[in-house]
Amino acid sequence: MRVAMIGSGYVGLVSGACFADFGHTVVCIDKDPSKIERLNRGEIPIFEPGLDDLVQTNVRDGRLSFTQDGAEAIRTADAVFIAVGTPSRRGDGHADLSYVHAAAEEIAGLIQDFTVVVTKSTVPVGTGDEVEAIIRRVNPGADFAVVSNPEFLREGAAIGDFKRPDRVVVGVNETGDDTAERARIVMSELYRPLNLNESPLLFTSRRTSELIKYAANAFLAMKITFINEMADLCEAVGADVQQVARGIGLDKRIGAKFLHAGPGYGGSCFPKDTIALVRTAQQYGAPTRLIETTVEVNDARKQAMAGRVEKTLGTSVKGKTVALLGLTFKPNTDDMRDAPSLDIAPALIAAGARVQAFDPEGMHEAARLLEGVEMKDSAYDAVEGADAVVIVTEWDRFRALDLDRVKLLMNQPVLVDLRNIYRPEDMQRRGFKYSGIGRG
Numbered sequence: 001m002r003v004a005m006i007g008s009g010y011v012g013l014v015s016g017a018c019f020a021d022f023g024h025t026v027v028c029i030d031k032d033p034s035k036i037e038r039l040n041r042g043e044i045p046i047f048e049p050g051l052d053d054l055v056q057t058n059v060r061d062g063r064l065s066f067t068q069d070g071a072e073a074i075r076t077a078d079a080v081f082i083a084v085g086t087p088s089r090r091g092d093g094h095a096d097l098s099y100v101h102a103a104a105e106e107i108a109g110l111i112q113d114f115t116v117v118v119t120k121s122t123v124p125v126g127t128g129d130e131v132e133a134i135i136r137r138v139n140p141g142a143d144f145a146v147v148s149n150p151e152f153l154r155e156g157a158a159i160g161d162f163k164r165p166d167r168v169v170v171g172v173n174e175t176g177d178d179t180a181e182r183a184r185i186v187m188s189e190l191y192r193p194l195n196l197n198e199s200p201l202l203f204t205s206r207r208t209s210e211l212i213k214y215a216a217n218a219f220l221a222m223k224i225t226f227i228n229e230m231a232d233l234c235e236a237v238g239a240d241v242q243q244v245a246r247g248i249g250l251d252k253r254i255g256a257k258f259l260h261a262g263p264g265y266g267g268s269c270f271p272k273d274t275i276a277l278v279r280t281a282q283q284y285g286a287p288t289r290l291i292e293t294t295v296e297v298n299d300a301r302k303q304a305m306a307g308r309v310e311k312t313l314g315t316s317v318k319g320k321t322v323a324l325l326g327l328t329f330k331p332n333t334d335d336m337r338d339a340p341s342l343d344i345a346p347a348l349i350a351a352g353a354r355v356q357a358f359d360p361e362g363m364h365e366a367a368r369l370l371e372g373v374e375m376k377d378s379a380y381d382a383v384e385g386a387d388a389v390v391i392v393t394e395w396d397r398f399r400a401l402d403l404d405r406v407k408l409l410m411n412q413p414v415l416v417d418l419r420n421i422y423r424p425e426d427m428q429r430r431g432f433k434y435s436g437i438g439r440g
């Protein structure tokens with residue numbers, strides 16, 4: 001199959017590289033010239049484990065290429081994927097669909113033979129109808145189908161998720177002729193290599209598929225927020241949230257995943273997708289009050305985290321040096337979008353602290369977003385002279401710190417562990433004033 005992938009970011013690049021690895025011929029398109037130049041030089045513009053090798057192999061074997069001008073690739077493609085960003089629209093929290101609409105306009109004039117136009121971007125219910133209307137307006141004679149195929153990969157584990165997904169959702173609308181069936185055949189052929197791994201292809205209507213993506217993210221965001229509230233309750237009553245999480249997670253109806261208490265969810269998806277779903281639901285007169293509350297509780301939590309530093313210190317942070325370990329929204333990515341550090345660092349600075357930080361992959365982007373934070377070259381450089389260290393992101397290398405060295409380097413041994421990667425009793429034995437999340 002011939003695939004054109006519009007948008008070569010976290011989703012487009014991973015999806016494109018994986019489809020190429022399945023044996024399809026893929027052209028990844030991006031309007032950002034620096035991204036395409038870097039890709040054509042053999043550099044990967046994002047940090048994603050394993051992507052480097054996957055891209056290199058498939059480029060070498062002639063199945064994967066990159067371009068800024070996708071006209072030829074779109075003209076000859078069996079499937080054109082839209083994998084552009086759908087950020088929150090400024091002011092109202094609805095998904096900003098301007099990039100999706102622009103991509104649809106570009107595709108429309110180029111369609112020749114039967115083409116399946118696939119929205120892989122996370123888009124609100126009804127966006128497929130809009131994409132279809134745009135294409136029909138620009139190119140009334142075009143032979144095409146618009147299909148929804150939301151992506152569920154997680155940054156940091158993206159390749160494994162794409163190649164061994166729990167499910168692949170494909171939303172196709174019946175049109176009264178054979179268009180839907182032809183679209184299903186193309187989509188089945190694209191994902192055929194997955195059958196070896198028994199990942200089910202779930203065919204639904206387009207609106208249902210669009211909603212499945214938001215419902216999945218909202219449910220996971222709610223699960224995280226639930227355990228975060230339980231953590232606060234654990235602190236109040238003297239219980240341990242990790243044992244609570246284990247105790248409930250062993251129940252198969254609940255499941256152990258997404259039950260790690262922390263500083264509140266962040267990242268490029270949950271914050272914008274929960275609020276976009278809330279807005280869609282309000283627009284259709286069917287408000288989702290659980291999700292509205294989840295959004296509120298999570299926002300408040302992220303803002304409250306700086307206060308935990310003062311609570312552990314037992315005094316104001318004014319004039320104190322605070323070291324942040326980890327800045328990205330989770331480990332194994334360089335993605336800083338809506339990371340909790342973007343709330344924590346400014347709150348500490350506003351309270352009068354001097355903030356220094358280290359992150360293994362996110363510092364380039366973090367330096368742009370976090371004014372007034374001094375970026376350091378290593379975790380040990382960051383903790384030097386600090387009155388408190390805050391573990392913000394649970395990178396593996398922070399789990400194995402030489403704590404004696406950390407203690408010697410610090411001004412005073414105070415550690416605020418927002419990811420519960422250390423044990424309170426160990427830390428106390430080592431002479432740290434320590435606080436975790438939800439541990440009595």
Ligand code: NAD
Nearest residue numbers: 007008009010011030031032084085086099121122151155
């Ligand atoms: P991203 O910002 O990393 O990538 C989007 C890319 O699209 C950018 O490189 C941009 O330059 C390019 N682009 C925009 N308009 C274009 C156009 N008209 N032609 C060519 N290129 C264009 O975004 P992302 O994280 O890959 O997310 C893409 C979509 O996938 C979003 O809807 C997101 O919600 C969804 N999603 C993301 C993840 C994730 O973990 N990042 C997971 C699942 C779903």
